Amino acid sequence: MIEIKRADKKTEFKVIEKLANEILHEVYDPIIPAEHTDYFLMEFQSENAIEDQIKNENFSYFLLNFNTKNVGYLGIQKLNKKLILSKLYILESFRGLKIGKTALEYVNGFATDNGIEKIELIVNQQNQNTIDIYLKKGFKIVESIVNSFPNGHSVEDYKMEKVLKME
Known part of the structure; x- marks a missing residue:
């Protein structure tokens, strides 16, 4: 059975941090330097970063x-009327069990319930399997971008979006 549970306690943020450390290295180390993955984990997916994003940046985990x-x-x-799908990560051994599909359906429902007009996300251009999944789920590539980070690394990404209402 697949369940989606809001994370709002430090102990849950720690669980996410642990999952992120495992998943991101398996996903990104083949396509970006491992030290950039480490930087990304510390800056954006550590227990403290998650808590800060929830408190100060209108994130939900x-x-x-x-x-x-x-x-x-x-x-x-x-x-406002836009929802950023910032993170959707699943352990490799649990992929293919409709967990991602269920999560995307949850995001669509959340968006609809909150008057969202479009969902946006950023995906690495070398992550073709993930790009294909999002395309299949109604997202479109709208822009090719280079994201540069303070640690000196940059990555080539696609901005993708799914319009839910005509603007």
């Missing part, structure tokens, strides 16, 4: 559970 085991997480940011 959710744990993804499969048969009561924490197997992934979801992070979204509400900005």
